[in-house]
Amino acid sequence: MIETPPAHVVTVTNLIKQFGRFAALRGVSAEFLGGKLYAILGDNGAGKTTLLRTLAGLNRPSSGRISILGSGKFHDICGQVGYMAHPSLLYDEMSGMENLGYFARLFGITSDARCAEVIRAVGLDPELARPVGQYSQGMRQRMSLARALLNDPKILLLDEPFSNVDLNSAGEMVRLLARERDAGKTIFLVTHQASLLEGAADEFVWMEFGRIIGRTRELKRPAIAEESAT
Amino acid sequence: MKRLFPILGVVTAALLVYALYMALIGAPTEQTMGNVQRIFYYHVPSAWTAFVLFFVNFGASLVYLVKRKAAADMVALVSAEVGVVFCTVVLVTGPIWARPVWGIWWTWDMRLTSTLVLWLIYVSYLFLRRFSSSGETPTLAAALAVLGALCVPFVYFSIWFFRTQHPQPVMGGGGSIDPRMLHVLLINWLAFSCFAFLVCWSRYRLEKLQREVDQAHALESLMAPRGSVR
Amino acid sequence: MSAPAGITRVTLLKDLRLEWRSKDASNSMLFFSLLVVVVFSFSFDPSAEESRQIAGGLIWVAFLFAAVVALNQTWAREIRNQVLDAYRVSPAPANSLFLAKVVGNFIFVSVLEALMTPLFIAFYRLRSIGPAWQLLVVAVLGTWALVVNGTFFAAMSLRTRSREIMLPLLLFPISLPAILAMVQATTAILNGEGARFWMTLLVTYDLVFTTVCLLLFETVLHAE
Numbered sequence: 001m002i003e004t005p006p007a008h009v010v011t012v013t014n015l016i017k018q019f020g021r022f023a024a025l026r027g028v029s030a031e032f033l034g035g036k037l038y039a040i041l042g043d044n045g046a047g048k049t050t051l052l053r054t055l056a057g058l059n060r061p062s063s064g065r066i067s068i069l070g071s072g073k074f075h076d077i078c079g080q081v082g083y084m085a086h087p088s089l090l091y092d093e094m095s096g097m098e099n100l101g102y103f104a105r106l107f108g109i110t111s112d113a114r115c116a117e118v119i120r121a122v123g124l125d126p127e128l129a130r131p132v133g134q135y136s137q138g139m140r141q142r143m144s145l146a147r148a149l150l151n152d153p154k155i156l157l158l159d160e161p162f163s164n165v166d167l168n169s170a171g172e173m174v175r176l177l178a179r180e181r182d183a184g185k186t187i188f189l190v191t192h193q194a195s196l197l198e199g200a201a202d203e204f205v206w207m208e209f210g211r212i213i214g215r216t217r218e219l220k221r222p223a224i225a226e227e228s229a230t
Numbered sequence: 231m232k233r234l235f236p237i238l239g240v241v242t243a244a245l246l247v248y249a250l251y252m253a254l255i256g257a258p259t260e261q262t263m264g265n266v267q268r269i270f271y272y273h274v275p276s277a278w279t280a281f282v283l284f285f286v287n288f289g290a291s292l293v294y295l296v297k298r299k300a301a302a303d304m305v306a307l308v309s310a311e312v313g314v315v316f317c318t319v320v321l322v323t324g325p326i327w328a329r330p331v332w333g334i335w336w337t338w339d340m341r342l343t344s345t346l347v348l349w350l351i352y353v354s355y356l357f358l359r360r361f362s363s364s365g366e367t368p369t370l371a372a373a374l375a376v377l378g379a380l381c382v383p384f385v386y387f388s389i390w391f392f393r394t395q396h397p398q399p400v401m402g403g404g405g406s407i408d409p410r411m412l413h414v415l416l417i418n419w420l421a422f423s424c425f426a427f428l429v430c431w432s433r434y435r436l437e438k439l440q441r442e443v444d445q446a447h448a449l450e451s452l453m454a455p456r457g458s459v460r
Numbered sequence: 461m462s463a464p465a466g467i468t469r470v471t472l473l474k475d476l477r478l479e480w481r482s483k484d485a486s487n488s489m490l491f492f493s494l495l496v497v498v499v500f501s502f503s504f505d506p507s508a509e510e511s512r513q514i515a516g517g518l519i520w521v522a523f524l525f526a527a528v529v530a531l532n533q534t535w536a537r538e539i540r541n542q543v544l545d546a547y548r549v550s551p552a553p554a555n556s557l558f559l560a561k562v563v564g565n566f567i568f569v570s571v572l573e574a575l576m577t578p579l580f581i582a583f584y585r586l587r588s589i590g591p592a593w594q595l596l597v598v599a600v601l602g603t604w605a606l607v608v609n610g611t612f613f614a615a616m617s618l619r620t621r622s623r624e625i626m627l628p629l630l631l632f633p634i635s636l637p638a639i640l641a642m643v644q645a646t647t648a649i650l651n652g653e654g655a656r657f658w659m660t661l662l663v664t665y666d667l668v669f670t671t672v673c674l675l676l677f678e679t680v681l682h683a684e
Binding site for chain 2: 616620621626629630632633634637640644657658661664665668672673679684
């Protein structure tokens with residue numbers, strides 16, 4: 001029996017993103033397989049957030065190509081992508097259920113059951129009437145993750161989901177993400193807390209100065225290559 | 231192409247000199263207002279030139295919204311800047327004319343009022359360009375330019391009707407015009423148009439150079455080896 | 461109900477609910493409108509006869525002030541936690557969001573106007589010679605003109621420095637023909653004259669600018 005090679009779910013080719021005189025991404029080329037959890041690591045200013053936002057369609061690259069789920073246009077596949085960042089992307093004055101109820105409608109989901117389901121999946125209580133603004137950071141990030149999961153996206157893009165989150169919540173989230181990955185989702189996670197992902201991440205993608213300098217299976221920074229003009 | 235510039239410069243200079251002579255000496259003296267009326271040959275062609283330039287801005291902005299070409303954005307910028315200058319000439323020559331003739335500094339006549347509104351719209355356009363960050367400026371400015379241009383017919387209609395209800399002193403052009411004066415008017419318009427074209431061209435080249443410098447800076451940081459200063 | 465209309469409805473309801481919950485912003489704006497009326501009354505103290513001539517202008521300038529303050533808040537909640545990113549990543553059409561915001565603003569500014577009008581009538585002893593229902597039509601058309609452009613420019617000014625000054629800076633020049641029409645129509649009706657030209661101008665203005673703003677909003681939302 002011939003095994004078809006696993007499909008590349010995300011392909012970026014020579015991605016350059018320029019902000020005025022500063023280049024945040026300087027020629028990023030990579031291919032990413034489906035059903036894996038990729039941890040993107042690097043110092044501040046390495047371009048991690050820019051890369052993630054470009055994948056999410058929030059940034060238009062200055063040059064280069066992106067292909068997500070076989071499509072070059074973000075508009076075609078936006079229903080299949082979930083995005084989460086350090087700000088909660090939620091309305092502080094509404095409860096978790098109300099927030100998710102609204103965002104669900106944006107995806108054409110009208111059932112409240114789905115909202116309750118994802119809220120439970122992240123370990124929170126759907127009945128909680130407290131407005132999200134009064135949550136702890138850990139709860140807020142988990143609710144934000146629930147929002148990203150609403151439409152059951154094939155690709156999850158998470159930007160610093162664990163920052164300022166208590167260890168317990170963070171651990172819960174990692175376990176949840178691993179389960180989602182096992183269910184077939186492709187997950188890109190930018191974080192400074194790489195240790196949380198040891199054992200869960202399939203691959204660590206190391207970025208520096210707007211380029212990917214290496215990809216490793218273990219949490220070990222790749223040997224720094226000498227200056228090379230790619 | 232580059233050699234055309236000095237040739238055009240010489241032609242424009244000659245035209246301007248000729249037009250100046252005709253306006254100040256060659257044209258017949260107006261019977262009621264005397265020599266003060268000669269400012270008419272600056273006031274009216276400036277208004278026409280500004281109008282043409284704003285039309286160019288509209289066209290270039292539309293092209294940019296559809297095709298996203300940087301050249302279109304630059305043409306839009308340049309035509310707006312030079313157009314505002316000519317508008318300013320109209321708004322300054324207006325009072326200079328009105329004061330000796332009617333004893334008032336301002337009149338809400340059709341041309342002056344609509345030029346004022348146009349001036350305000352395009353100055354706000356220039357503010358938008360200055361206050362937005364470089365990535366978004368072309369798109370936002372183009373959107374504003376389209377709205378501004380669509381506003382122009384409303385400006386003219388509303389002021390026309392307002393004027394019929396509240397008649398104001400009319401500054402020139404009311405009723406038929408002596409053909410010799412018309413001739414001088416058109417000569418001046420031609421001279422101003424050539425001058426406007428030259429200035430736009432220079433400004434365009436300047437802007438293009440500036441963008442190339444920025445591009446070079448970004449490219450330099452693109453190629454910079456790890457650890458070098460941005 | 462088609463999907464985009466549904467999203468508009470849901471977004472509008474969400475905004476109204478949020479507005480109702482955080483009454484601080486609404487209350488302060490209501491009070492501000494009241495202050496504006498009082499300041500105007502102190503500054504322009506005409507006799508009852510004269511007031512009919514200038515009331516149109518006064519009232520609309522006051523409405524404009526109140527509208528700008530309200531419009532600056534349009535996207536405040538969406539900015540706070542970068543909620544707009546969530547919207548941009550979803551398949552929801554940008555126009556639905558825009559329309560919901562415009563209608564929400566329209567309702568809110570209308571409430572402010574409804575508060576200010578009786579005060580103006582009282583302070584200036586206004587009595588309309590022409591039919592009062594026409595004044596209502598002008599109010600609706602004029603408010604819509606301010607609000608549709610204002611919401612659009614509020615979104616634009618999100619991407620700029622000095623966000624709060626950018627909104628009026630962009631809004632006022634383009635609104636001038638509409639403002640002239642609103643004021644002239646109001647004055648004409650108050651004095652028992654015809655306002656057909658100005659009302660037609662307002663209707664045309666509203667149609668043109670609503671259409672173009674709807675066409676361009678998506679571009680502006682995604683500009684980066």
